[in-house]
Amino acid sequence: xxxxxxxxxxxxxxxxxxxxxxxxxxxxxxxxxxxxxxxxxxxxxxxxxxxxxxxxxxxxxxxxxxxxxxxxxxxxxxxxxxxxxxxxxxxxxxxxxxxxxxxxxxxxxxxxxxxxxxxxxxxxxxxxxxxxxxxxxxxxxxxxxxxxxxxxxxxxxxxxxxxxxxxxxxxxxxxxxxxxxxxxxxxxxxxxxxxxxxxxxxxxxxxxxxxxxxxxxxxxxxxxxxxxxxxxxxxxxxxxxxxxxxxxxxxxxxxxxxxxxxxxxxxxxxxxxxxxxxxxxxxxxxxxxxxxxxxxxxxxxxxxxxxxxxxxxxxxxxxxxxxxxxxxxxxxxxxxxxx
Amino acid sequence: xxxxxxxxxxxxxxxxxxxxxxxxxxxxxxxxxxxxxxxxxxxxxxxxxxxxxxxxxxxxxxxxxxxxxxxxxxxxxxxxxxxxxxxxxxxxxxxxxxxxxxxxxxxxxxxxxxxxxxxxxxxxxxxxxxxxxxxxxxxxxxxxxxxxxxxxxxxxxxxxxxxxxxxxxxxxxxxxxxxxxxxxxxxxxxxxxxxxxxxxxxxxxxxxxxxxxxxxxxxxxxxxxxxxxxxxxxxxxxxxxxxxxxxxxxxxxxxxxxxxxxxxxxxxxxxxxxxxxxxxxxxxxxxxxxxxxxxxxxxxxxxxxxxxxxxxxxxxxxxxxxxxxxxxxxxxxxxxxxxxxxxxxxxxxxxxxxxxxxxxxxxxxxxxxxxxxxxxxxxxxxxxxxxxxxxxxxxxxxxxxxxxxxxxxxxxxxxxxxxxxxxxxxxxxxxxxxxxxxxxxxxxxxxxxxxxxxxxxxxxxxxxxxxxxxxxxxxxxxxxxxxxxxxxxxxxxxxxxxxxxxxxxxxxxxx
Numbered sequence: 001x002x003x004x005x006x007x008x009x010x011x012x013x014x015x016x017x018x019x020x021x022x023x024x025x026x027x028x029x030x031x032x033x034x035x036x037x038x039x040x041x042x043x044x045x046x047x048x049x050x051x052x053x054x055x056x057x058x059x060x061x062x063x064x065x066x067x068x069x070x071x072x073x074x075x076x077x078x079x080x081x082x083x084x085x086x087x088x089x090x091x092x093x094x095x096x097x098x099x100x101x102x103x104x105x106x107x108x109x110x111x112x113x114x115x116x117x118x119x120x121x122x123x124x125x126x127x128x129x130x131x132x133x134x135x136x137x138x139x140x141x142x143x144x145x146x147x148x149x150x151x152x153x154x155x156x157x158x159x160x161x162x163x164x165x166x167x168x169x170x171x172x173x174x175x176x177x178x179x180x181x182x183x184x185x186x187x188x189x190x191x192x193x194x195x196x197x198x199x200x201x202x203x204x205x206x207x208x209x210x211x212x213x214x215x216x217x218x219x220x221x222x223x224x225x226x227x228x229x230x231x232x233x234x235x236x237x238x239x240x241x242x243x244x245x246x247x248x249x250x251x252x253x254x255x256x257x258x259x260x261x262x263x264x265x266x267x268x269x270x271x272x273x274x275x276x277x278x279x280x281x282x283x284x285x286x287x288x289x290x291x292x293x294x295x296x297x298x299x300x301x302x303x304x305x306x307x308x309x310x311x312x313x314x315x316x317x318x319x320x321x322x323x324x325x326x327x328x329x330x331x332x333x334x335x336x337x338x339x
Numbered sequence: 340x341x342x343x344x345x346x347x348x349x350x351x352x353x354x355x356x357x358x359x360x361x362x363x364x365x366x367x368x369x370x371x372x373x374x375x376x377x378x379x380x381x382x383x384x385x386x387x388x389x390x391x392x393x394x395x396x397x398x399x400x401x402x403x404x405x406x407x408x409x410x411x412x413x414x415x416x417x418x419x420x421x422x423x424x425x426x427x428x429x430x431x432x433x434x435x436x437x438x439x440x441x442x443x444x445x446x447x448x449x450x451x452x453x454x455x456x457x458x459x460x461x462x463x464x465x466x467x468x469x470x471x472x473x474x475x476x477x478x479x480x481x482x483x484x485x486x487x488x489x490x491x492x493x494x495x496x497x498x499x500x501x502x503x504x505x506x507x508x509x510x511x512x513x514x515x516x517x518x519x520x521x522x523x524x525x526x527x528x529x530x531x532x533x534x535x536x537x538x539x540x541x542x543x544x545x546x547x548x549x550x551x552x553x554x555x556x557x558x559x560x561x562x563x564x565x566x567x568x569x570x571x572x573x574x575x576x577x578x579x580x581x582x583x584x585x586x587x588x589x590x591x592x593x594x595x596x597x598x599x600x601x602x603x604x605x606x607x608x609x610x611x612x613x614x615x616x617x618x619x620x621x622x623x624x625x626x627x628x629x630x631x632x633x634x635x636x637x638x639x640x641x642x643x644x645x646x647x648x649x650x651x652x653x654x655x656x657x658x659x660x661x662x663x664x665x666x667x668x669x670x671x672x673x674x675x676x677x678x679x680x681x682x683x684x685x686x687x688x689x690x691x692x693x694x695x696x697x698x699x700x701x702x703x704x705x706x707x708x709x710x711x712x713x714x715x716x717x718x719x720x721x722x723x724x725x726x727x728x729x730x731x732x733x734x735x736x737x738x739x740x741x742x743x744x745x746x747x748x749x750x751x752x753x754x755x756x757x758x759x760x761x762x763x764x765x766x767x768x769x770x771x772x773x774x775x776x777x778x779x780x781x782x783x784x785x786x787x788x789x790x791x792x793x794x795x796x797x798x799x800x801x802x803x804x805x806x807x808x809x810x811x812x813x814x815x816x817x818x819x820x821x822x823x824x825x826x827x828x829x830x831x832x833x834x835x836x837x838x839x840x841x842x843x844x845x846x847x848x849x850x
Binding site: 209212213215216219220222223224225226227228229230 | 657659678679680682683689691693696697698699700701702703707710711712714715717
């Protein structure tokens with residue numbers, strides 16, 4: 001119960017701050033919020049778009065959250081998801097002769113492996129060379145960016161910044177195929193994959209021996225080492241796993257939406273994952289809820305654009321992040337006082 | 340004590356220096372202070388004693404304004420403090436020396452003393468003036484402090500003196516000391532007591548938190564006993580005995596330690612260390628060619644002044660830190676290059692020195708802390724082992740899901756000891772197992788260590804507390820600068836003689 005209070009407060013503070021801004025630009029806060037809700041949860045298309053924008057945030061949020069539970073700050077989800085999505089697209093491209101039940105998992109595994117590779121590099125540097133993971137992961141983002149420019153030059157369609165489309169058998173169906181109300185939205189079956197990964201992450205962290213080791217290393221590396229847990233190994237696998245989850249983002253954009261990898265498709269989803277993880281208190285369920293909130297805001301920004309600048313919603317998002325970040329030390333202090 | 344009494348007499352009619360009435364403090368569901376009232380008179384050395392978790396530190400933090408109570412009043416110099424805070428306490432000349440020092444290691448002693456209240460001369464800190472004033476204070480109270488030494492180069496006792504000087508330099512008339520002797524060597528304890536007597540002779544008031552009864556009897560003019568958050572007695576140490584104090588503190592009679600059976604262990608060697616050398620990060624040798632051997636059913640005590648390699652010895656045997664050279668054998672198997680886990684599987688149980696950093700995960704439940712010992716434990720098996728640890732060592736609260744951070748230090752340590760002993764083991768390595776732990780918990784832990792010995796385990800017991808070593812060990816080795824400089828048989832009849840011998844070895848007399 002206590003753990004959900006700070007995020008709630010953060011959201012309320014953000015609403016208050018946004019209201020003040022809306023008034024400042026000459027709008028009515030209530031009218032804007034009504035518009036925001038109407039444009040998101042008010043109709044089928046809006047709901048579909050919210051779910052579409054929520055899906056990748058669940059992946060990146062889980063990615064950051066898993067690393068955080070091991071005491072590691074993965075800033076590199078952006079680079080990991082880039083490589084993952086690219087791998088998904090490249091494998092999907094060559095699946096024409098395979099049935100969907102093979103092609104889709106294969107493309108997903110490729111995405112996870114691609115992300116895991118990038119995460120594992122940061123993990124290895126951290127675990128066995130002691131290089132700080134924040135630096136490693138940020139630098140890997142730059143490296144991935146640069147490498148993708150070179151790779152794109154060879155593999156993208158002529159005069160385009162995207163790859164050729166994946167085979168039809170590797171595509172994930174849009175949700176509107178089953179729920180006609182969502183017609184026109186990009187929401188697709190990758191949402192279920194994201195929720196399944198969230199459940200798996202919960203099970204892994206809370207219920208398994210590996211998860212126990214992960215939590216122990218995150219809570220106290222010295223105590224973990226003293227009790228015989230190999231801290232470097234856990235850190236390595238945590239970052240590799242974190243990268244793998246980020247690498248699944250391609251399921252949404254590549255397999256479910258555009259069907260190809262496009263340069264710069266992410267638009268910072270990897271960095272948003274940090275906010276999602278922190279707001280979600282690094283708990284899988286919290287991450288899903290936080291992703292829904294940010295997904296709603298992201299779609300809502302477009303809806304209110306007619307009345308107030310859509311950047312206003314970005315400000316709201318930012319205030320939420322600040323509030324949560326500011327709340328964290330006070331929570332820590334309270335814990336320490338109890339100790 | 341006589342000085343203290345004189346001070347009270349010469350300080351005019353006794354007036355209250357600091358006190359509180361009906362103080363309540365809760366942490367979640369735990370009541371740390373329950374309707375506590377305390378009154379410390381000017382010129383007193385007022386000892387507050389109690390088991391760990393009795394609420395002593397919480398009460399001191401309430402008095403000092405660090406953690407204002409949920410209900411009740413705090414008084415300083417007779418004035419009721421409406422909003423207790425640390426600045427309010429400092430303004431009323433109250434100072435506190437914490438159990439864990441709050442010094443900046445990269446600054447000098449003088450810089451630490453003036454930190455936050457630097458005397459300025461123009462744009463510069465007037466360090467010369469600070470050093471002069473510190474010198475005067477040191478002189479006056481017999482506090483040996485070298486103002487220009489870096490704090491990182493000071494021993495624990497020296498660092499503590501810097502803390503005391505800091506408090507005095509800020510003009511404190513009332514000094515609150517939280518467990519000041521827990522980390523000191525016997526010699527340093529004696530020096531500290533001298534200083535405290537000087538302070539009281541000068542008209543200062545000392546509030547001393549401790550759980551060592553002999554200190555109370557030596558020094559205090561008044562004793563308040565706390566148990567489970569409440570004040571259960573206020574005694575005059577001149578009219579009381581250690582036994583009575585202990586009874587009041589624990590709430591029952593302590594079982595007298597059974598006479599230690601003469602070593603009748605097996606001749607089988609279970610732990611052998613050969614030529615162990617461990618280097619620190621800076622290349623110096625923390626352990627230098629250390630060899631020792633412990634047989635089944637034997638307790639080898641290791642004495643020494645803190646920082647002479649004891650920590651490294653236990654950590655190296657447990658496999659937490661790597662050795663540079665040398666061999667470690669457990670039941671005849673060379674484990675020198677094995678991981679911590681492999682050594683544990685070989686039968687090495689380890690009670691680490693630094694409970695908070697290495698022994699437990701404070702954010703985990705008791706059950707998860709038990710699981711740290713063997714993470715294959717799960718579900719019903721974990722519940723069963725946890726229950727047996729809690730029952731066997733009388734862990735309070737007896738609630739497997741309680742978060743470790745809410746337990747007192749003594750109870751945390753009971754969990755560590757219980758966890759380690761619940762595993763199959765042949766060698767038990769204990770580092771400072773009863774440091775900062777209350778009498779009741781010490782009794783339990785000592786009984787467990789003695790039991791391991793009788794059960795044929797090889798026990799390596801590192802302790803700064805000579806009495807603990809005398810009570811438990813068969814032999815006592817002394818470490819000095821990373822070397823074993825001597826080893827004596829613990830013969831009860833020669834105790835006084837041995838004490839002198841060991842004390843001398845600890846200071847390097849054997850080299």
